[in-house]
Amino acid sequence: MASLRVNVNGEVREVDASDPATPLLWVLRDELGLVGTKFGCGISQCGACTVLLDGNPVKSCSFPVSGVGDSTVTTIEGLAGSAGELNPVQQAWVDLDVAQCGYCQSGQIMAAEALLRSNPDPDDAAIDAAMAGNLCRCGTYVRIREGVKTAAASMKEGRT
Amino acid sequence: MSTLSYRGINETVAAVTGERQRVVDGPLRIAKLDRRQFMKLTGLVGGGLMLSFTLPRAAAASGPLQPNGYVRIDADGITLLAKNPEIGQGVKTSLPMIVAEELDAAWDDVTVVQSPIDSATYGMQFAGGSMSIPMNWAALRQAGATARAMLVGAAAKQLGVPAEELSTMDSHVVHKGSGRKLAYTALAADAAEMPVPEAASLTLKSTGDFRLLGKRITGVDNEALVRGEALFGIDVSVPGMKYAVYQKCPAIGGKAKSANLAEIKAMPGVHDAFILDGNDNAMDLLPGVAIIADSTWAAIRAKRALTVEWDETDASKDSWSAAVAEAERLRGEAGERVVDEGDVDAAFESAAERVSGYYTYHFVSHAQLEPQNTTASFADGALEIWAPTQTPDWGMDAVARATGIDKSKITLHQMRCGGGFGRRLYNDFMCEAAAITQRAGVPVKLQWTREDDMAYDLYRAGGFHQLEGSVDAEGKVTGWRDHFITFANDGRPVSGGALGQGVFPNGLVENVRFEQTPLDWKNRCAAWRAPGANVFGFVVQSFLHELAAAAGRDHLEVLLEVFGEPRWLVPDNPGTLNTERAANVVKLAAEKAGWGRNMPDGRALGLAFYFSHMGHIAEVADVSVDADKKIKVHKVTVAADVGPIVNLSGAENQMQGSVVDGLSTMMGLSVTFENGRVQQSNFDKYPLLRMAATPKVDVHFVDSDFSPTGLGEPALPPLAPAVCNAIYSATGHRIRTLPISEEGYTV
Ligand code: FES
Ligand code: FES
Numbered sequence: 001m002a003s004l005r006v007n008v009n010g011e012v013r014e015v016d017a018s019d020p021a022t023p024l025l026w027v028l029r030d031e032l033g034l035v036g037t038k039f040g041c042g043i044s045q046c047g048a049c050t051v052l053l054d055g056n057p058v059k060s061c062s063f064p065v066s067g068v069g070d071s072t073v074t075t076i077e078g079l080a081g082s083a084g085e086l087n088p089v090q091q092a093w094v095d096l097d098v099a100q101c102g103y104c105q106s107g108q109i110m111a112a113e114a115l116l117r118s119n120p121d122p123d124d125a126a127i128d129a130a131m132a133g134n135l136c137r138c139g140t141y142v143r144i145r146e147g148v149k150t151a152a153a154s155m156k157e158g159r160t
Numbered sequence: 161m162s163t164l165s166y167r168g169i170n171e172t173v174a175a176v177t178g179e180r181q182r183v184v185d186g187p188l189r190i191a192k193l194d195r196r197q198f199m200k201l202t203g204l205v206g207g208g209l210m211l212s213f214t215l216p217r218a219a220a221a222s223g224p225l226q227p228n229g230y231v232r233i234d235a236d237g238i239t240l241l242a243k244n245p246e247i248g249q250g251v252k253t254s255l256p257m258i259v260a261e262e263l264d265a266a267w268d269d270v271t272v273v274q275s276p277i278d279s280a281t282y283g284m285q286f287a288g289g290s291m292s293i294p295m296n297w298a299a300l301r302q303a304g305a306t307a308r309a310m311l312v313g314a315a316a317k318q319l320g321v322p323a324e325e326l327s328t329m330d331s332h333v334v335h336k337g338s339g340r341k342l343a344y345t346a347l348a349a350d351a352a353e354m355p356v357p358e359a360a361s362l363t364l365k366s367t368g369d370f371r372l373l374g375k376r377i378t379g380v381d382n383e384a385l386v387r388g389e390a391l392f393g394i395d396v397s398v399p400g401m402k403y404a405v406y407q408k409c410p411a412i413g414g415k416a417k418s419a420n421l422a423e424i425k426a427m428p429g430v431h432d433a434f435i436l437d438g439n440d441n442a443m444d445l446l447p448g449v450a451i452i453a454d455s456t457w458a459a460i461r462a463k464r465a466l467t468v469e470w471d472e473t474d475a476s477k478d479s480w481s482a483a484v485a486e487a488e489r490l491r492g493e494a495g496e497r498v499v500d501e502g503d504v505d506a507a508f509e510s511a512a513e514r515v516s517g518y519y520t521y522h523f524v525s526h527a528q529l530e531p532q533n534t535t536a537s538f539a540d541g542a543l544e545i546w547a548p549t550q551t552p553d554w555g556m557d558a559v560a561r562a563t564g565i566d567k568s569k570i571t572l573h574q575m576r577c578g579g580g581f582g583r584r585l586y587n588d589f590m591c592e593a594a595a596i597t598q599r600a601g602v603p604v605k606l607q608w609t610r611e612d613d614m615a616y617d618l619y620r621a622g623g624f625h626q627l628e629g630s631v632d633a634e635g636k637v638t639g640w641r642d643h644f645i646t647f648a649n650d651g652r653p654v655s656g657g658a659l660g661q662g663v664f665p666n667g668l669v670e671n672v673r674f675e676q677t678p679l680d681w682k683n684r685c686a687a688w689r690a691p692g693a694n695v696f697g698f699v700v701q702s703f704l705h706e707l708a709a710a711a712g713r714d715h716l717e718v719l720l721e722v723f724g725e726p727r728w729l730v731p732d733n734p735g736t737l738n739t740e741r742a743a744n745v746v747k748l749a750a751e752k753a754g755w756g757r758n759m760p761d762g763r764a765l766g767l768a769f770y771f772s773h774m775g776h777i778a779e780v781a782d783v784s785v786d787a788d789k790k791i792k793v794h795k796v797t798v799a800a801d802v803g804p805i806v807n808l809s810g811a812e813n814q815m816q817g818s819v820v821d822g823l824s825t826m827m828g829l830s831v832t833f834e835n836g837r838v839q840q841s842n843f844d845k846y847p848l849l850r851m852a853a854t855p856k857v858d859v860h861f862v863d864s865d866f867s868p869t870g871l872g873e874p875a876l877p878p879l880a881p882a883v884c885n886a887i888y889s890a891t892g893h894r895i896r897t898l899p900i901s902e903e904g905y906t907v
Binding site: 103131138 | 246247248249250376377378379381382383385386387388389390391392394395397403428429455456457458460461527528529530531576577578579580581607609610809810813814816817818819820821824842843844848849850851852854856857
């Protein structure tokens with residue numbers, strides 16, 4: 001069995017590479033048991049499968065595992081701190097009760113995390129643009145927008 | 161022989177979710193608590209997802225205080241059980257909150273777990289019809305109060321004081337006189353020995369004494385959600401599990417004659433492939449080809465290489481364009497009269513103004529974000545199922561029909577649902593997984609792709625309404641006729657496909673006639689969030705605005721006049737519209753939105769009201785429209801009377817979500833059919849609303865003392881007419897078709 005080494009959430013993992021076109025999504029979910037990353041459409045439309053590749057948001061349903069190479073992959077399971085404490089985006093999502101069904105929220109949180117890493121103080125337009133690839137069928141957009149702002153504010157507090 | 165039937169669940173679901181006539185026939189159906197059921201002890205469910213969920217039932221002897229299926233207290237803590245499926249409507253949090261209120265448990269001390277599926281203990285367990293709160297309100301309060309009384313009894317014994325001197329607060333029994341305080345957890349073992357009190361002996365709190373209800377409480381699964389923990393059906397994994405996909409005929413009703421099974425089985429990672437004949441019930445198990453593989457991806461890859469020869473003799477030939485043409489032909493004719501009050505013809509003859517309008521809307525899909533899936537394991541004659549379903553118990557009935565496995569041999573584990581909206585009231589995916597594991601002899605996780613979900617939904621049907629109305633010389637609405645050209649599966653009108661006594665404006669306008677003509681339709685149709693109301697709201701609340709405009713009157717004034725004197729439309733029936741509650745929410749929404757104020761050119765407010773699922777909801781949309789028909793919905797003001805609010809955060813979330821769902825659907829969503837086949841396959845052709853188009857949502861709840869009712873659905877119907885009425889007021893253009901992208905509008 002051909003195998004590949006990928007760095008996921010800070011750990012190097014050996015995964016099956018007999019089909020190099022296998023979407024990263026299914027490697028994460030089926031092989032590594034990291035089921036926080038979700039399947040919604042498979043064609044890069046919904047963002048439920050969003051993970052970070054070297055800090056940038058990527059739709060893992062449409063990204064072949066062979067494309068990861070030396071990059072580091074961060075999934076929703078990799079956001080909390082070493083003692084298990086929630087990061088500011090996760091905490092904001094809990095505090096504001098953002099989720100309805102919650103199915104899209106891993107992807108929303110990863111997209112928000114990527115935004116705040118590159119732009120710590122986004123305005124509405126920047127938030128709308130960064131979150132445009134993530135659908136929420138339950139319509140939690142009002143709270144997602146609030147969640148991003150709340151997370152940004154608490155990150156700022158953490159820095160000062 | 162026409163091979164497909166649509167037996168069973170449509171009827172049941174309609175009856176239970178109250179879609180058929182609940183609003184006018186007889187008293188509200190609130191589940192009565194059977195005392196024997198109530199007292200029966202139940203086991204707890206727990207443990208990790210990798211393990212079997214079937215744990216032994218807790219011993220009934222000494223130990224935890226467990227007087228009913230909802231409360232379990234021992235030295236380690238307070239556990240409350242949530243009985244109904246969580247689909248995003250928040251019941252895993254709100255139902256236990258009701259128990260905690262009467263129990264006087266501090267919410268932070270409470271652990272919530274999903275209850276087992278056990279109708280003997282819990283009665284009906286389902287998520288539908290916005291019924292979780294109204295059907296369980298009384299039973300859950302009683303459950304909490306029962307446990308509380310037993311804890312107080314135990315404390316009285318321990319402290320040697322009369323129970324009347326004791327009070328409860330924050331998971332403690334308190335003796336004010338001596339300042340002594342005993343924790344529930346310390347009292348639990350003794351309390352378990354106390355007799356379970358008669359329901360009649362319990363005193364429930366008055367709403368003014370609520371400490372927890374009405375507060376903002378974050379969802380009990382939120383922390384697990386943001387950590388990406390396994391919660392949903394799609395996250396389940398059991399030892400030895402394989403991954404399955406199932407290909408059905410692109411035109412429903414077609415049967416698989418043959419397929420390139422040898423080729424498929426030779427593909428890497430494929431374990432098995434075979435044809436299933438189905439059970440001839442379109443709601444259970446459709447014919448198709450199963451592929452079982454070592455991973456989801458290997459299964460999907462094999463499905464793409466699958467070629468099937470279908471026998472389409474009995475397959476759907478449904479055509480949307482043909483239906484449109486047929487409705488166009490029929491709309492000038494009379495339909496079967498289903499409601500006929502007063503004398504509509506006379507009202508029309510004596511009218512000062514007559515208005516007519518032809519309203520149409522497309523089919524839509526549920527598009528819940530988690531594609532259908534079920535994990536199932538059949539061994540030694542017993543079947544174990546893990547499923548994201550809205551109707552676990554009926555799901556087991558369906559599986560029993562489809563597989564011949566006796567229901568007593570089936571265990572079902574309720575998984576969190578990544579959205580429902582009515583789709584998961586039906587359990588075809590569960591039947592497929594069960595039939596596949598039964599045949600293959602290995603545990604399987606069946607995974608639908610998004611393309612499967614779009615092609616094999618049970619759709620919200622489209623429809624066509626020829627409306628005529630009249631106003632008299634004073635501008636009062638006097639007559640209303642609606643000829644509804646609708647759809648029927650198997651000879652019966654589909655969900656949301658029938659007008660009835662409870663449809664607006666029957667009971668409010670003196671002369672009303674509803675007529676109906678169903679078109680035969682083979683693709684499955686079923687309940688979609690606020691069935692019937694979600695489209696009737698658009699039609700009738702837009703048309704009422706047309707009548708107001710024809711009379712040259714203010715829409716708000718006409719709407720309030722239509723409600724008339726304060727009354728229940730069916731006397732003393734709280735399942736029907738109450739004109740005072742209706743008028744209150746309309747006035748509140750209008751006031752909060754600033755109704756009547758001057759607006760800039762190209763921008764206006766639009767108003768709509770709808771009553772559904774016992775909720776009285778009014779919405780005002782603030783909308784601007786530019787020269788290219790691009791609209792911006794700035795703000796939607798919502799006023800609702802659903803009785804006391806259980807969880808303010810959850811309630812507002814449902815209102816915000818309903819506004820977004822309503823806007824998403826009215827803007828650009830449609831499903832069309834040709835030659836029996838659905839023309840849209842994924843989100844690229846089914847453009848759900850994205851964040852940038854989301855309006856501000858301003859929510860107001862009327863503080864009312866009526867029994868609380870559900871919020872999963874009733875805030876959706878007023879949205880589309882409020883927006884369309886605003887567009888009319890801003891531009892003079894009346895929209896009579898959904899989605900409005902059909903008329904060139906974009907957002
Ligand atoms: S599953 Fe990847 S974008 Fe939808
Ligand atoms: S919370 Fe359900 S899809 Fe976003």
